[in-house]
Amino acid sequence: MKRVAIVQSNYIPWKGYFDLIAHVDEFILLDDVQYTNRDWRNRNLIKTAAGPSWLSIPVRQSSRSQLINESTIVYPAWNVKHWRTLMHAYRRAPYFDEYATVLEKMYLECETSSLSEINRHFLEGICSILDIHTDLRPSADYGATGSKTERLLDLCQKSGATQYVSGPAARVYLDESLLRNAGIDVLWFDYEGYREYPQLHPPFHHHVSVVDLIFNTGPTAKKYLKVATPGTETVEVPLDLRASST
Numbered sequence: 001m002k003r004v005a006i007v008q009s010n011y012i013p014w015k016g017y018f019d020l021i022a023h024v025d026e027f028i029l030l031d032d033v034q035y036t037n038r039d040w041r042n043r044n045l046i047k048t049a050a051g052p053s054w055l056s057i058p059v060r061q062s063s064r065s066q067l068i069n070e071s072t073i074v075y076p077a078w079n080v081k082h083w084r085t086l087m088h089a090y091r092r093a094p095y096f097d098e099y100a101t102v103l104e105k106m107y108l109e110c111e112t113s114s115l116s117e118i119n120r121h122f123l124e125g126i127c128s129i130l131d132i133h134t135d136l137r138p139s140a141d142y143g144a145t146g147s148k149t150e151r152l153l154d155l156c157q158k159s160g161a162t163q164y165v166s167g168p169a170a171r172v173y174l175d176e177s178l179l180r181n182a183g184i185d186v187l188w189f190d191y192e193g194y195r196e197y198p199q200l201h202p203p204f205h206h207h208v209s210v211v212d213l214i215f216n217t218g219p220t221a222k223k224y225l226k227v228a229t230p231g232t233e234t235v236e237v238p239l240d241l242r243a244s245s246t
Contacts, residue, residue, distance in 0.1 A: 003187070004161035006030050006139065006152055008068060009119035010040040011057055012126070012209040015225055016191045021123075022132045022227040023189070024165050028155055029123075031068040031116045032140045037061060041068055042115055044209040047201050048089045052208060055082055059115055069140060071115040083107040086211065093200055095218030102129065103211065126210055130222050149175040156184050165189055190226075197224050 003024040009031050010017055021027045035041060043056035058074040075081075083104055090096045106125045110118055116138065123136060137159075144154040156164050156179065163185045166174060176186045196204050197217050213221050222228055 001162050002026065002160050003163045003165055004028060004156055004159050005165045005189075006155055007167070008033065008041060009116055009123065010044065011042055011115075011119055012044050012055070012122050012211055013040060014044070014207050015194070015210045015213050016189075018126065018130055018132060018210055019191075019225045019227055020165065020167065020189050021127060021134045021136070022130075022225065024134055026135045026137060026159055026161070028137055028139050028142075028159065029116070029120060030139045030155075031119075032138075032144075033067060033151075034064075035059070035061065035066045035068045035071045035115075041071070041119070045205075045207065046086065046089050046209050047199060047205060047212050049201050051201070052205055053089075055085060055209070057082075057115065057118065069114070069116040069138070072113045073115065073118070076113070079107045079110045090200070090211070090215040093215035094198070096215050098218055099129070099214055103214075126214075129214060130210075130225070132227075148173055149178045153179055153182055153184070157182065163187055167191070194226070195224055 004026045005020050005024045006028040007017070007020070007030060009029045042059045043054050045052045046055050057078050059071050060074045061071070086103070087100070102125075106122060110121050112118060112121070120136060120138070127134070127136070139155060142155055142158040144151050144158060146154055152164065152174070161184060164179055165187045167189050168191065171188070174186070179186055194206055197213060199205070199212065199216050213224060217224060
């Protein structure tokens with residue numbers, strides 16, 4: 001049995017993204033698809049005294065058909081600016097001093113101009129902090145073809161997946177029967193029911209970057225992920241619904 005998830009890379013994403021990574025054997029970064037502007041690929045939210053605020057990497061967009069792994073950075077010193085912004089926002093957080101060194105190093109060592117490489121750099125670094133050991137692999141390694149579900153099926157087959165784990169937003173376009181007929185079960189990840197944690201600057205917001213969780217809860221951060229309570233994260237499609245969808 002091998003569980004695989006396939007998602008576009010995000011910049012310092014929220015805790016749910018890392019929960020999904022933790023619940024699969026291989027996490028495929030779907031970056032050989034179209035880059036979408038003003039999306040999670042190059043930005044995320046942090047908490048500040050004035051409320052949630054965007055932290056955005058400036059990306060050069062040369063065409064509408066540009067792929068995520070073709071996207072490059074416009075302003076080379078973005079990493080220094082972002083780290084200074086994080087210091088200002090979280091310097092009073094309980095575990096800022098404990099994790100500032102590793103996060104600062106992560107930022108200052110990030111000198112590539114590739115958005116995909118930047119995102120993977122932070123995903124791997126934060127996975128290490130959260131003690132998550134799932135393999136991360138770019139979709140381009142598999143040379144998958146097709147669009148939407150056909151492409152996902154090709155990636156599942158080439159990676160040896162027997163189970164495909166998807167976020168709930170994909171319900172609007174995923175053709176489950178196509179994967180099922182190929183012998184691949186579809187599991188839906190549940191992002192509901194996360195516990196609140198002590199957070200600077202109330203009111204509480206769940207949908208901010210995972211760095212907020214790390215700076216506020218430190219070594220207990222993983223306890224606020226669903227991976228800490230196995231069995232609550234995914235729901236397999238019931239057999240009666242499978243039969244009715246054919």
